[in-house]
Amino acid sequence: MRKYRLLTPGPVPVPERIRRAMAGTLLHHRAPDFLPVFHEVRVGLQRVFGTERQVLLLASSGTGAMEAAVTNLTRPGDTAVVVRAGKFGDRWFELCRAYGVEALSVDVEWGRAVDPDELAAVLRAKRGVRAVFAQASETSTGVLHPMEPVARAVADNSEALLVVDGISAVGVHPLPMDAWGIDALLSGSQKSWQLPPGLAMIALSERAEAALERGGHARYYFDLRKELRGQPTGATAYSPALALIVGLAESLRMLFEDGLERSYARHAELAEMTRDGVRALGMALLAASAPSNACTAVRVPRQLDAGKLLSQLRDHHGVTLAGGQGQLSGKILRIGHMGDLDTYDMLAGLAALELTLLDFGVPIELGAGVHSALNRMRVGVSASAPQETEGRNPWRAS
Numbered sequence: 001m002r003k004y005r006l007l008t009p010g011p012v013p014v015p016e017r018i019r020r021a022m023a024g025t026l027l028h029h030r031a032p033d034f035l036p037v038f039h040e041v042r043v044g045l046q047r048v049f050g051t052e053r054q055v056l057l058l059a060s061s062g063t064g065a066m067e068a069a070v071t072n073l074t075r076p077g078d079t080a081v082v083v084r085a086g087k088f089g090d091r092w093f094e095l096c097r098a099y100g101v102e103a104l105s106v107d108v109e110w111g112r113a114v115d116p117d118e119l120a121a122v123l124r125a126k127r128g129v130r131a132v133f134a135q136a137s138e139t140s141t142g143v144l145h146p147m148e149p150v151a152r153a154v155a156d157n158s159e160a161l162l163v164v165d166g167i168s169a170v171g172v173h174p175l176p177m178d179a180w181g182i183d184a185l186l187s188g189s190q191k192s193w194q195l196p197p198g199l200a201m202i203a204l205s206e207r208a209e210a211a212l213e214r215g216g217h218a219r220y221y222f223d224l225r226k227e228l229r230g231q232p233t234g235a236t237a238y239s240p241a242l243a244l245i246v247g248l249a250e251s252l253r254m255l256f257e258d259g260l261e262r263s264y265a266r267h268a269e270l271a272e273m274t275r276d277g278v279r280a281l282g283m284a285l286l287a288a289s290a291p292s293n294a295c296t297a298v299r300v301p302r303q304l305d306a307g308k309l310l311s312q313l314r315d316h317h318g319v320t321l322a323g324g325q326g327q328l329s330g331k332i333l334r335i336g337h338m339g340d341l342d343t344y345d346m347l348a349g350l351a352a353l354e355l356t357l358l359d360f361g362v363p364i365e366l367g368a369g370v371h372s373a374l375n376r377m378r379v380g381v382s383a384s385a386p387q388e389t390e391g392r393n394p395w396r397a398s
């Protein structure tokens with residue numbers, strides 16, 4: 001059996017240490033033994049979210065936290081502004097529409113980051129915007145939006161709450177919620193947390209918490225008022241995703257053993273070597289100017305069938321990459337950098353990509369991508385200037 005390599009931006013490979021933790025005896029969530037685990041997770045999450053506010057846990061995929069943000073922080077008839085720069089921006093838009101919230105969109109070409117000035121102009125032109133919904137890292141395009149300036153633009157030009165889908169950003173890029181003035185920050189277990197899907201997280205600023213009291217939409221399962229009251233004492237309103245919380249405790253231990261900075265640096269290293277590698281193969285990055293370190297989106301040459309490329313990678317090389325979503329379907333492939341992955345996994349992914357491209361008749365120089373990625377590994381990400389190592393390598397065949 002070939003080794004199975006999951007290089008997708010969620011779900012991600014789960015480290016053995018976390019799988020073992022989740023396979024242990026499961027506590028009952030009302031039993032006293034569970035309380036210290038739940039408490040440890042809450043405190044650890046505050047550190048990663050950069051907040052002194054509560055980080056609530058919800059038993060759902062990430063989209064559940066997105067829905068909770070909309071139903072708790074807006075009312076029917078409210079106006080919201082949505083940054084639409086990809087599939088997940090569209091999801092904010094669709095959620096608003098589903099709940100009768102008027103959504104004005106700041107449309108951004110897929111592959112680009114939002115311009116905070118453009119957002120500011122939209123907010124100045126429309127009074128009384130209740131909330132701004134955005135992604136920190138738009139996983140469908142591999143773009144990182146500039147959240148600190150976005151937060152400033154929202155605060156300087158409106159009274160709106162800033163709701164940030166940080167599902168693929170928290171733990172990958174620094175996103176200090178309190179320092180930057182983010183009113184709601186969301187994440188999901190199957191991204192940087194290295195867990196299976198099924199656990200969502202959401203933290204609310206003081207202002208956002210006050211907004212809960214003015215009444216949102218009809219809501220029941222995702223009524224955050226109940227969770228805010230119960231979770232400080234370890235009582236989730238409904239059965240929590242127990243195994244995932246036990247896994248999250250282990251994940252946070254691993255994170256803090258290495259340090260949060262190391263986690264940011266590891267994602268940066270994997271992303272940079274991948275970007276160098278695919279560029280050396282003559283492929284273009286979709287996010288040319290603001291790439292996220294959660295995943296790398298690469299344009300697939302027009303004459304290639306992206307679906308067949310992905311199947312061949314999976315069936316012949318055991319490498320699973322993600323394709324494009326929505327309007328990018330068939331046009332890009334996405335290589336994930338989160339989860340139990342290291343630099344050698346990235347090399348394996350690049351090597352498999354090279355062999356597959358050759359099979360499809362793309363005239364690449366075999367090894368060029370791996371070569372470039374190896375050079376990045378050796379030089380490190382601290383040397384962030386484009387590396388020029390060819391001249392120093394006597395072994396390079398030209």
Ligand SMILES: *Cc1c(COP(=O)(O)O)cnc(C)c1O
Pocket residue numbers: 010061062063064088135137138139165166167168188191197
């Ligand atoms: C993965 C992801 C989601 C959706 O999460 P689900 O867990 O599939 O509901 C939302 N937003 C972003 C930015 C994501 O990366």
